[in-house]
Amino acid sequence: MAINNRFWVWPWEMKQHGLLGINARNLNMLFRQNDRSRYPMVDNKVLTKEICRRYGIRTPETYAVISRYGDIKNIRECLKPYSEAVIKPAHGSGGEGILLLKSLCSEKAKTPDGSFLSEVDIRYHISGILSGLYSLGGQTDSAIIEQYINLHPVFSRIIGIGMPDIRIITFKCRPVMSMLRLPTQTSKGKANLHQGGVGVGVNIEDGITTHAIHNGQIISCHPDTGVVMKNIKIPFWDDILDIAIRFSKAVEMGYIGVDIVIEAVNGPVVLEANARPGLSIQLANRFGLLTGIHDCDEYGHTDNQDTLA
Amino acid sequence: MTENRISFIVVLILLAATSLGIFVRFRMQEETAGQIPSSVWRIFYQITFTKLRSGNQVRIALPDTIPAGRISRESIDYSGLSISILRNRRTKCREVVAVPVWKDSTLSFNAEFDIQIPRRGINALSPLKSPLDTEDRAFFLRSETDIQIENQSVIDILAKLSDTDKAQSGLISNIFEFCAEDINLDTECSYGDALTTLLNKRGNGKGKAKAMVALCRASRIPARVVTGFVLEKRYDFSPHLWVGVYTKKQWFSYDPEYGYFAKIPETYISVRKDGAAIVKTGKSTKAGIDSRFSVELNPHRLTAATRKHILDIFDLTRLSMSMQETLVIIMLLVVGAFVTAVFRNMIGVKTFGTFTPSLLALSFVYKDILTGFIVFSVVLLIGVAGRITLSHLRLLLVPRLGVVLGFVVICLVLSVSLLAYLGLTPSAHAVLLPTVIFTMLIERFHITWEEQSFNNALKIFCGTLATSVVCLAVFKIRKVWWVLLEYPELVLAVVALLILVGRYSGYRLTELLRFKSAIPAKGE
Numbered sequence: 117m118a119i120n121n122r123f124w125v126w127p128w129e130m131k132q133h134g135l136l137g138i139n140a141r142n143l144n145m146l147f148r149q150n151d152r153s154r155y156p157m158v159d160n161k162v163l164t165k166e167i168c169r170r171y172g173i174r175t176p177e178t179y180a181v182i183s184r185y186g187d188i189k190n191i192r193e194c195l196k197p198y199s200e201a202v203i204k205p206a207h208g209s210g211g212e213g214i215l216l217l218k219s220l221c222s223e224k225a226k227t228p229d230g231s232f233l234s235e236v237d238i239r240y241h242i243s244g245i246l247s248g249l250y251s252l253g254g255q256t257d258s259a260i261i262e263q264y265i266n267l268h269p270v271f272s273r274i275i276g277i278g279m280p281d282i283r284i285i286t287f288k289c290r291p292v293m294s295m296l297r298l299p300t301q302t303s304k305g306k307a308n309l310h311q312g313g314v315g316v317g318v319n320i321e322d323g324i325t326t327h328a329i330h331n332g333q334i335i336s337c338h339p340d341t342g343v344v345m346k347n348i349k350i351p352f353w354d355d356i357l358d359i360a361i362r363f364s365k366a367v368e369m370g371y372i373g374v375d376i377v378i379e380a381v382n383g384p385v386v387l388e389a390n391a392r393p394g395l396s397i398q399l400a401n402r403f404g405l406l407t408g409i410h411d412c413d414e415y416g417h418t419d420n421q422d423t424l425a
Numbered sequence: 426m427t428e429n430r431i432s433f434i435v436v437l438i439l440l441a442a443t444s445l446g447i448f449v450r451f452r453m454q455e456e457t458a459g460q461i462p463s464s465v466w467r468i469f470y471q472i473t474f475t476k477l478r479s480g481n482q483v484r485i486a487l488p489d490t491i492p493a494g495r496i497s498r499e500s501i502d503y504s505g506l507s508i509s510i511l512r513n514r515r516t517k518c519r520e521v522v523a524v525p526v527w528k529d530s531t532l533s534f535n536a537e538f539d540i541q542i543p544r545r546g547i548n549a550l551s552p553l554k555s556p557l558d559t560e561d562r563a564f565f566l567r568s569e570t571d572i573q574i575e576n577q578s579v580i581d582i583l584a585k586l587s588d589t590d591k592a593q594s595g596l597i598s599n600i601f602e603f604c605a606e607d608i609n610l611d612t613e614c615s616y617g618d619a620l621t622t623l624l625n626k627r628g629n630g631k632g633k634a635k636a637m638v639a640l641c642r643a644s645r646i647p648a649r650v651v652t653g654f655v656l657e658k659r660y661d662f663s664p665h666l667w668v669g670v671y672t673k674k675q676w677f678s679y680d681p682e683y684g685y686f687a688k689i690p691e692t693y694i695s696v697r698k699d700g701a702a703i704v705k706t707g708k709s710t711k712a713g714i715d716s717r718f719s720v721e722l723n724p725h726r727l728t729a730a731t732r733k734h735i736l737d738i739f740d741l742t743r744l745s746m747s748m749q750e751t752l753v754i755i756m757l758l759v760v761g762a763f764v765t766a767v768f769r770n771m772i773g774v775k776t777f778g779t780f781t782p783s784l785l786a787l788s789f790v791y792k793d794i795l796t797g798f799i800v801f802s803v804v805l806l807i808g809v810a811g812r813i814t815l816s817h818l819r820l821l822l823v824p825r826l827g828v829v830l831g832f833v834v835i836c837l838v839l840s841v842s843l844l845a846y847l848g849l850t851p852s853a854h855a856v857l858l859p860t861v862i863f864t865m866l867i868e869r870f871h872i873t874w875e876e877q878s879f880n881n882a883l884k885i886f887c888g889t890l891a892t893s894v895v896c897l898a899v900f901k902i903r904k905v906w907w908v909l910l911e912y913p914e915l916v917l918a919v920v921a922l923l924i925l926v927g928r929y930s931g932y933r934l935t936e937l938l939r940f941k942s943a944i945p946a947k948g949e
Contacts, residue, residue, distance in 0.1 A: 120946045124937045133944050137932040139770060144930060147428075212876055240819045247822040311877055334942050399943045 134404030136395060149288070149370025150391055157367040158389040161206045161260055164367075171366040173359055174385040176202070176263040176377075183258035185246055188239050195220050200264035203238070205245040207257045209390075211306040213250030215241055216264065216279070228277040228305040265387075266380040270351055274298060276340040278305030281377045282318065282350065282384075284360035285393055285405065288370050291357050292408030294318040295397045296325055296350065301340050309396045314338060316345050317401035320408070323353025329399045352383045359384055373397075432928045439921035446739070446914030453736075464743075465497070466656045467721045468694075470536040472704055475713040477525045477532055483712075484705045485534060486652070486697035487519040491550075494542035494656075494691075505532035515561055516649075516698035540694065542656065550689050552675040557647060564699075565647035565671065571618035571701075572635050572650075574643040582623055583643050596644055597670055597679075604637040604681035617701075630682035631701060634666040637681050647671035651678065652703055653695035654720050664718050666701055667693065721747065741910050749910055754790075756909045758783055759919050761896045766926045768895070773933030774888040777869040781862055782889055786896035788859035796844060801859075804836040808867040816871070826868060833863045 119125065130137070136145070157163050168175045179201060180194045195201055199221050204214040217225040217233070224232035233241075242259045244250070251257040271280045278299025285293045296316040299305045303312035314335070317326040325348040328335050337344055350356070360374040363386055373393025376384045398404055468488055477483070487510070490496050501508075505527040513520050525532055557565070568574045586599040607626060614622075614629040619639035622628030628636065634650050641648035649669045667680040667689060678689040696703055704716050722744075737743060741752055761783020768774040768782070776782050789797035811832040815825060837860060866889070873882035899905060909915060 119941075119944060123941060125941050125944055127932050127937065129944055130932055130937070130940055135932075135936075135940050135943055137930070137936050138773075139933060140930040143428075143928065210876075243821060249822055310881070329942065332939065332942070398940065402943055402945055404943070 130404070134407035134410065135398055136405040138395060141392075141395060145287075145371040146392060150372070151369070154367055154369050155391050158369070158372060158391045159207055159209075161204065161208070161388055162258060164386070164388060165260075167366050168363070168386055171362060173363055173366065174382070176265055176379075176385055176387065179261040179263070181206070181258050181260055182242055182246070185243060188242050188246075191239060191242065192235060194261060198264075202262050202264050203242060203245070204260050204262070205250040205257045206260055207248075207251035207255070208245075209250075211308040211311065213241075213245055214306070216305065218264070229301075265377050265385070268351060268378040268380050270348065271298075271378075274338055274341060274343045274345065274348070276301060278303070278307060279377060281307050281375045281387055282356060283390075283393065283397060284356065284374045284376065285397060285408075286360055286364040286372055286374060287405075287409045289361055289364045291320055291360050293397055293401055293405055294320050294323075295400045296348075298338060298345070300330070300338070309394065314345070315396055315400035316348075317397075318350060320357075323350040323356070324348065325350070327400060327402050329396065332396075332399070350378075352378060356384045359386060363389065429928055432924050436921040436924050439917045439924075443914045443918040443921075446917075447912055450739075450912060464542050464656075464722060466540045466542065468538045468540065468654055469719045469721070470534065470703075470716070471718075472534045472714065472716040474525070474532040474534075475715075477712040479525055481525065481712060482707055483523045483714075485521040485523065486703050486705075487521060487536070488538050488540065488654070488694050488696050489519050491540075491691065491694050494540050496538055497541045498539040499537065501534075501536045503532075503534045506534060508534075513699070515564065517555075518696070518698055540656065542692070550678060550691050550693060552677045552687070553669075554675050556674065557671055562647055565649050566642050566645060568642070572639045572642065573618070573620040574639050576620050578624055579620065579639055579643050583640050586640070587644060593646065593672060597641065597646065597672065598686070600637055600640045600644075601679050601681060601686055604633050604640070605684050605686075608633055608636060608681075610682065631666050633681040634668050635701070637668045637679065641668075641670055649676075649699055650701050651695050652697040652701055653693060654718075655690075656692040656694060656720065656722075657690075664696070664703060665693075669698060739913070741913055752913075753906045753909050754787060756913060756916050757787065757900055757905070759916050759923075760899060760905070760909075761786060763919050763923050763926070764896045764899060765892055766923055768888070768892040770926055770929060771933060773935030773939075774892060775885045776889040776892050777866055777873075777885055778889075781866060782892035783896045784862050785859070785866075785889070785893040786900055788862065789897055790900050800837070800840045800844070801863075803840055804833055804859075804863055805867065805870075807836050808832050808863060809870060812867050812871045816875070826864060829867050830860065830864045833860050833867070837863075 119129065157167055162181055165175050165178055167173075179198060182188060182191075182194075195217075200218050201220060202214065202216055205212070208214065215233075215238070216228050217238070218228070219226045224234050225238065226232055245257055245259040248256045265279055267275075267279065274280075275298050280296060280298045283295045283297060284291045294317075296318050297307035297309065298314040298316060299307045300312055300314060307313045309315045309329070312331060314328055314330045316328040318324070319326055325345055328338075328345045330339055336346060356376050356378075359376060363374050364370075364372055367389065369391065371393075373390040375387045375389065377387050378384050395405070470485070472485065474483065483506075488496065501521070503523070505525055506523040507526045508521050508523040510519060510521055512518065521534070523534065573579060582603075583600075586603055587596050608622060609627045610630070610633065611627050612629055614627065614632060616622065617629055617631035617635065619632065619635040622632030622636045623639070638648040638650050648671065651667050651669050652664050653667070655665045665682070667678055667682070667685075669676045669678055671677075677687045678693070679686060680689050680693075697705075703718065704714055706712055706714065741749060744752070758780075762780065765776065765779060765782050769776060769779075789801075808829060812829055815828055820828065866886075870882050870886055873885060
């Protein structure tokens with residue numbers, strides 16, 4: 117049966133297109149390329165920021181780190197100098213527990229989805245972060261309060277709410293695949309694909325967008341704004357690739373996803389990194405990660421798909 | 426060496442160890458074939474009486490020393506009763522005759538008997554020589570409410586069995602054959618009397634024994650129902666019924682359920698030889714009797730009787746029944762982990778937690794699927810509803826989980842009580858395990874719902890349930906329990922399989938659907 121008439125693909129077709137499966141990612145990428153001791157560098161955003169500072173890689177400015185319940189009462193003092201801020205868990209994953217706050221000077225802060233939060237709401241959210249509600253593995257956590265990144269004009273015409281970011285997958289410190297992640301109304305302003313964000317493949321060479329996917333389906337227009345997402349030139353592309361390379365060299369990890377946002381004035385900054393980057397990026401680019409990896413490395417074809425079972 | 430090669434070697438070593446274990450076990454079984462290992466059995470009686478009035482007499486049949494083994498210890502404990510131990514004049518069996526001394530209170534009788542059987546070959550119980558006077562003869566030929574010998578249907582069936590052979594031994598053989606072969610065994614059967622069993626040609630062990638007694642008595646051969654216990658390794662230790670037939674001035678034993686003709690193994694220990702009930706009350710008594718009987722193998726292994734051997738530690742069947750069951754359950758967890766690993770890593774089904782599916786399945790092993798499903802759905806629905814309301818209270822993680830646990834416990838307690846009210850009592854240990862699993866399931870379901878979407882939460886929940894059902898289907902196979910108990914080294918083989926799954930780097934089945942859109946269609 118031709119592939120057009122089927123709702124599935126055969127394993128050999130996937131292999132032919134260099135698609136990386138989750139088992140192969142775990143066994144051949146994560147276990148081999150990423151040393152276990154380096155994981156905290158990307159899992160803990162406080163450490164990520166520290167590494168970036170040391171290597172001169174730009175990140176959003178940190179206002180405060182709250183790691184004790186006793187410090188939550190000082191939140192008003194912490195936020196006083198700023199009109200906008202982001203509160204996020206240091207060990208968060210998948211965009212969970214991130215609170216974007218605007219109009220902090222008024223009685224109630226505003227979130228991108230239009231709801232208002234009182235100081236009590238913010239305190240409750242922070243205590244949730246500290247108790248480990250959003251952290252990987254559920255261990256107790258710290259809350260980071262940092263600079264609110266203003267949207268670059270290129271994106272403000274595409275999306276309605278939230279902050280888009282660019283994910284670069286690096287293999288042995290070389291960028292192999294990239295994707296622009298756009299938030300939607302259904303994703304509640306989060307850029308993560310499994311929460312309903314849109315993934316747009318980006319040509320790694322020139323930073324021009326290619327295909328887009330939303331909830332696993334191929335789309336061409338943004339679901340909220342209807343803007344066509346193909347052939348958009350991402351600004352500061354060379355800087356973005358440079359940052360991704362420098363970052364992966366700094367953390368000494370062979371296979372990571374670096375999440376970069378473009379600040380309206382100052383250009384790209386590293387938001388966070390992921391030691392277990394998802395595989396949906398292959399859907400957005402419509403080719404497999406192994407293709408890019410073979411191009412840049414001696415990573416042999418002999419044992420990337422070997423199966424014992 | 427690559428990880429694959431090392432894994433492969435470890436797998437080979439594990440499989441070799443498994444085969445070696447099974448091989449050694451087979452060799453040892455060959456050596457000891459036909460021998461009953463020395464063992465100690467404990468029979469428990471737990472009887473409570475309600476509404477027993479003064480003057481009402483209760484007769485409780487007790488086990489006795491048998492040729493195969495002797496009672497090494499017995500303890501009898503009773504409250505509110507005055508008892509004396511007598512021998513039945515007619516059957517020579519030991520009986521406790523009890524009368525209440527306290528009025529209108531719950532009276533109880535508990536007893537334990539340890540029976541020691543030395544290691545030796547399996548012998549048959551020899552027939553019992555005993556004279557039968559006219560009165561006793563009439564007693565063992567009488568018609569009873571559940572042994573209806575005067576009914577026309579019984580007589581008709583007997584006529585069919587007796588017309589070919591006139592000799593008594595031939596007739597008994599025909600009757601036995603009819604009861605053992607032609608009456609289908611149905612342990613779930615609701616009736617246990619001779620007539621219904623004969624008419625339906627279907628009955629439980631009780632019905633089969635009574636049918637045989639009825640046919641013997643109808644042909645004027647004295648016969649009796651014998652109640653007792655079978656001290657052999659099996660999972661059903663409820664009292665067993667067989668038949669005593671009096672010919673050639675001897676009582677011969679027949680077991681139409683297990684098919685023993687004229688000779689039964691020595692491991693059959695009789696308790697009552699004139700009826701199917703261990704506890705008997707007078708006809709006019711309206712007392713409520715709750716009686717439980719159980720048998721356990723080797724509560725404390727008797728070491729003096731046999732030489733200890735270091736290899737015995739590999740023989741789990743020597744342990745007590747309750748310990749065997751617990752050990753099988755923990756071994757089943759490994760099997761459950763394998764099923765879950767296959768579902769997650771090869772099929773690509775998402776589940777809440779790694780061990781949740783197998784633990785969930787384990788908590789349903791003792792319930793029937795329908796009851797389990799009802800309890801599970803009720804607890805889950807109320808739990809999730811409670812968890813949604815709880816999110817408005819903004820509680821911290823640990824106390825919040827505690828509150829969800831509270832919901833789950835209340836729901837479980839209520840549903841168990843409700844089940845008991847409906848007459849479907851689940852066993853106590855079936856209740857203990859699921860509380861924590863239910864709590865974590867509700868919490869994870871709710872968090873996934875809030876953070877991702879309801880559809881996603883439902884999808885993962887269905888994945889958990891599907892994995893769990895497959896685990897349960899495996900756990901429900903009694904044969905698996907037996908095989909694991911007899912050959913615990915198989916756990917090593919399961920571990921080997923887990924290693925193989927752990928090194929599987931191929932695509933998951935669900936990825937064949939997921940990555941369809943990653944491959945450009947022809948013509949694009």
